[in-house]
Amino acid sequence: xxxxxxxxxxxxxxxxxxxxxxxxxxxxxxxxxxxxxxxxxxxxxxxxxxxxxxxxxxxxxxxxxxxxxxxxxxxxxxxxxxxxxxxxxxxxxxxxxxxxxxxxxxxxxxxxxxxxxxxxxxxxxxxxxxxxxxxxxxxxxxxxxxxxxxxxxxxxxxxxxxxxxxxxxxxxxxxxxxxxxxxxxxxxxxxxxxxxxxxxxxxxxxxxxxxxxxxxxxxxxxxxxxxxxxxxxxxxxxxxxxxxxxxxxxxxxxxxxxxxxxxxxxxxxxxxxxxxxxxxxxxxxxxxxxxxxxxxxxxxxxxxxxxxxxxxxxxxxxxxxxxxxxxxxxxxxxxxxxxxxxxxxxxxxxxxxxxxxxxxxxxxxxxxxxxxxxxxxxxxxxxxxxxxxxxxxxxxxxxxxxxxxxxxxxxxxxxxxxx
Numbered sequence: 149x150x151x152x153x154x155x156x157x158x159x160x161x162x163x164x165x166x167x168x169x170x171x172x173x174x175x176x177x178x179x180x181x182x183x184x185x186x187x188x189x190x191x192x193x194x195x196x197x198x199x200x201x202x203x204x205x206x207x208x209x210x211x212x213x214x215x216x217x218x219x220x221x222x223x224x225x226x227x228x229x230x231x232x233x234x235x236x237x238x239x240x241x242x243x244x245x246x247x248x249x250x251x252x253x254x255x256x257x258x259x260x261x262x263x264x265x266x267x268x269x270x271x272x273x274x275x276x277x278x279x280x281x282x283x284x285x286x287x288x289x290x291x292x293x294x295x296x297x298x299x300x301x302x303x304x305x306x307x308x309x310x311x312x313x314x315x316x317x318x319x320x321x322x323x324x325x326x327x328x329x330x331x332x333x334x335x336x337x338x339x340x341x342x343x344x345x346x347x348x349x350x351x352x353x354x355x356x357x358x359x360x361x362x363x364x365x366x367x368x369x370x371x372x373x374x375x376x377x378x379x380x381x382x383x384x385x386x387x388x389x390x391x392x393x394x395x396x397x398x399x400x401x402x403x404x405x406x407x408x409x410x411x412x413x414x415x416x417x418x419x420x421x422x423x424x425x426x427x428x429x430x431x432x433x434x435x436x437x438x439x440x441x442x443x444x445x446x447x448x449x450x451x452x453x454x455x456x457x458x459x460x461x462x463x464x465x466x467x468x469x470x471x472x473x474x475x476x477x478x479x480x481x482x483x484x485x486x487x488x489x490x491x492x493x494x495x496x497x498x499x500x501x502x503x504x505x506x507x508x509x510x511x512x513x514x515x516x517x518x519x520x521x522x523x524x525x526x527x528x529x530x531x532x533x534x535x536x537x538x539x540x541x542x543x544x545x546x547x548x549x550x551x552x553x554x555x556x557x558x559x560x561x562x563x564x565x566x567x
Contacts, residue, residue, distance in 0.1 A: 331418040
């Protein structure tokens, strides 16, 4: 399978350029050799130049043959032990995979490397110090991804799954003791008082809005004598005035006896919720009835759909508060990751254990993936990729071989002339 993706295109272009330079240098040495051969008897200088060019050609040709033999047959001639990489690509794949497994994908190596890294601090620095740029692209891409995920999923099926999950979790919770503890804590800290004040105000406003209906109920229950004498209206007004006065007194007086009675009733209710099996059974029955009520299911589906559409719209709106909220939340998270050594230790430990665990579980699969991928490449792809990675340095070897060979040749020529 030939992989023609332009992964190593630029590297191959650089390799071809330096290869032309090495070949040009070899041809230049051949030209110098010819000129020196012609003028060899004119002056001793030409002898040194002749020796340099001759040895440079030998060194350059030898290195050309060695480098070329790695990737292909020199001049297309199938000389034994040439085109080594194409012929041995399967062995190279296995060796590469085993090298990766033995030196990089072992738990001890990964743990040692991860121990030197402060993943939490680096993540915190990224979140705090990167204004715009990469972080903006990160958040924008994350928001768009979230919107696409919410759009791609079946709304009804997702809503049903969420509702089923919530119902399953709620059905396992013993609600009565939980409510009892919550109510007891609210009373102990006095946090129920604003709620009680709100209920008193709500009762007063509700009574005021329905005052005529209450008067009518009182008049309808009065006997004919009271209605004939007109006392029913006075009685209804007295009753309403008394209720208004009671509500006002309870609202403005934090030590009103009625509040004590209400607190006592709430404490009794909290105790029953925690200890009374009969009360707990009633609460559980009400909870299950609510969970199985189709009206509640329809209400939840409507709520979920509104939430889903709102999240999609806010995620795609660059001017919505979602981006600012997300940016501020990420900044606060990054500051916590930078400034809290205990949090850093916990996250770094988690990251290290995760990396080591993944190496232990999936190291063999990663190695197999590398080996199988290289084996699936054809010989041309393997040659192009390896030559793109190291070919430029190999061509420099040709240049160095040409120049070093020339220096060795001129040195030997000088020695022979001296003795």
